Amino acid sequence: MSIRIEPLENGRLKLSGDVEDEIYLSARALDQGFAIAISDGTLVHARFENWADECRFSIVVEGAGIATISRAERGDVLDLAETIDWISVAIARDIRLAKGANTSPLQRELSFTDAGKADI
Numbered sequence: 001m002s003i004r005i006e007p008l009e010n011g012r013l014k015l016s017g018d019v020e021d022e023i024y025l026s027a028r029a030l031d032q033g034f035a036i037a038i039s040d041g042t043l044v045h046a047r048f049e050n051w052a053d054e055c056r057f058s059i060v061v062e063g064a065g066i067a068t069i070s071r072a073e074r075g076d077v078l079d080l081a082e083t084i085d086w087i088s089v090a091i092a093r094d095i096r097l098a099k100g101a102n103t104s105p106l107q108r109e110l111s112f113t114d115a116g117k118a119d120i
Contacts, residue, residue, distance in 0.1 A: 002017045002018065002079060002080055002081045002082070003015055003016070003017040003018050003019055003079075003080045003084050003087070004016045004017050004077060004078070004079050004080075005036065005057075005077070005078040005079075005080070005087075006072055006074070006077040006078070007048070007054070007055035007072075007074040007075050007076075007077075008022065008074065009053070009074070011024065011025045011027075011029075011030045011048060012024050012025065013025065013055075013089075015087070017080075018083070018084065019084075019087075023089055025048075025089070026091070028091050029089070029091050029092075030048050030050070032091055032092055033045060033046060033047035033048075033091075033092035034046050034047075034089055034090060034091055034092050035060075035089070035090050035091075035092045036057075036078075036087060036088070036089050037087070037088045037089075037090070038063060038065075038067075038080060038084055038086075038087050039084055039085035039086045039087070040063035040064045040065040040080075040082050040084065041061065041062075041063030041064055042059065042061060042062060042063030042065060042067050042080070043059075043060045043061035043063075044057050044058065044059055044060065044067070044078060045057070045058050045060050045092055046058075046076075046092075047092075048075075049075070053074065054074055054075030054076075055074060055075035055076055056075055056076050057069050057075075057076040057077075057078045063082075064082065065080055065081060065082025065083075065084075066080075066081040066082060067079070067080050067081075068081070
């Protein structure tokens with residue numbers, strides 16, 4: 001099973017596949033960019049390019065599943081070819097990777113901050 005995440009107009013993301021849903025992004029997420037954390041360990045940074053009305057995805061941490069990015073009418077499309085338990089979206093500056101010199105990419109820990117204030 002798989003999930004596809006693709007941008008829609010008015011700052012929305014469409015999830016299709018195992019889950020059918022729409023995510024409405026906040027004005028801050030549209031302005032500052034946002035991160036998508038996925039249960040398989042994948043972390044994706046995303047940003048809407050307002051001048052082009054397109055969304056761009058980039059994989060920051062590769063998880064255990066296969067994540068691919070392709071192009072579509074409104075920008076990038078993210079395909080996750082693995083069973084996904086959960087997906088979390090946060091404003092990009094509010095997510096941090098835990099520090100740890102001996103941490104493998106598949107064992108990194110994510111934490112979310114409150115209003116940009118981190119206690120890491």
